[in-house]
Amino acid sequence: MERRELRLGLRHGLRRPRPVSAAPGLDCLTCGACCRTGHDGRILVPADDLVFWRRLGRADLIDTIQPGHFGEVAFATDDTGACVHLGTPVSPNACQIYAIRGTTCRDFERGSPQCHEFRRDFDIV
Secondary structure, eight states, rough: OOOOHHHHHHTTTOOOOOOOOTTTTHHHHOOOOOOOSSTTTTEOOOOOHHHHHHHHTOOHHHHHHEEEEGGOOOOBBBSSSBBBBBBOOOTTTTTTTTOOOOOOHHHHHSSSSHHHHHHHHHTOO
């Protein structure tokens, strides 16, 4: 799905899963490396996501937003530098809001060079 289509879908209240690239052996819900940026303001949140979460009645997600890079808003990070939504009772690397995660997270390509760079940073092979 193209980014433009995703935005149009969000404007109309639709949310379709983004296709995941073929990256055998990589499981986002057991990794979490890309969620550990180390700094506030790096996991950007587009305005369409704010509208979507508000429609879902998830004002709690909007409460975790803070000023981000490039004049955008972003998810806050905790004291360890991880996204505040990273970690569940079942797994410290799973996303608490995976099913309704933001566009930036949804668009991040599993198995991409940037994915592998994050994994190397955290010694995840």
